[in-house]
Amino acid sequence: MKALLCKELRLAAHPTLFLFTAFGALVLVPDYPYSAVFLFGCLACMITFQYGRETNDVLFSALLPVTRGQIVAARLFTVCAMQLCQLVLSLPFAFLRVRLFPQGNAVGIEANAAFYGCMLLAYALFNLVYFAEFYRAAYRAGAAFFKAFLPVLVVIAAMETCAHLPATAFMDGVSADALVRQLPVTAAGLAAYLACNPLAWAIGTKRFRRVDL
Secondary structure, eight states, X not given: OHHHXXXXXXXXXXXXXXXXXXXXXXXXXXXXXXXXXXXXXXXXXHHHHHHHHHTTHHHHHHTSSSOHHHHHHHHHHHHHHHHHHHHHHHHHHHHHHHHHOTTOOTTSOOSSHHHHHHHHHHHHHHHHHHHHHHHHHTOOHHHHHHHHHHHHHHHHHHHHHHTTSGGGGGGGOOSHHHHHHHHHHHHHHHHHHHHHHHHHHHHHXXXXXXXXX
């Protein structure tokens, strides 16, 4: 499994996977729609799968002395590592942003605890749908992306709407009181991420085993 992970990172991962990971720093940009971070994270996943399709990585991996479940697990681990690194990398920039731009974000939600909870939820749903759809045939990277990005758009729309409604305006705050009220959103997002990724692996593996390469 360790050798398979090395193969994923050194051979199968498209360079944009590493480049878009650094885009977590976009939360430092003033008056910027931080929901765009979701887009780059999802695009990085799709481009890597598309790159693997063009280089016959699926067939190459299937010829290795590993199971199809391990192939799916290695790819899922790579995607999750990118997503979590993007999130962790963005944290210091989010704290710095509050210091530099205390007036807030004029075009969307702040990079706060609620934002990160929604980010985890969006990535959880994206991974679940994408891996289930891609490994149905193991080559439709673009079609799987469009299906998987729909729940991400729903999460973004709900997040931005709640941040501007009077009853849930605390989701747009960065004060200590607002952050405490946002913690259930963060916890829900984390729980969804921890639950959906094993499910994405299970469904993806089940469907990949049926694919005749």
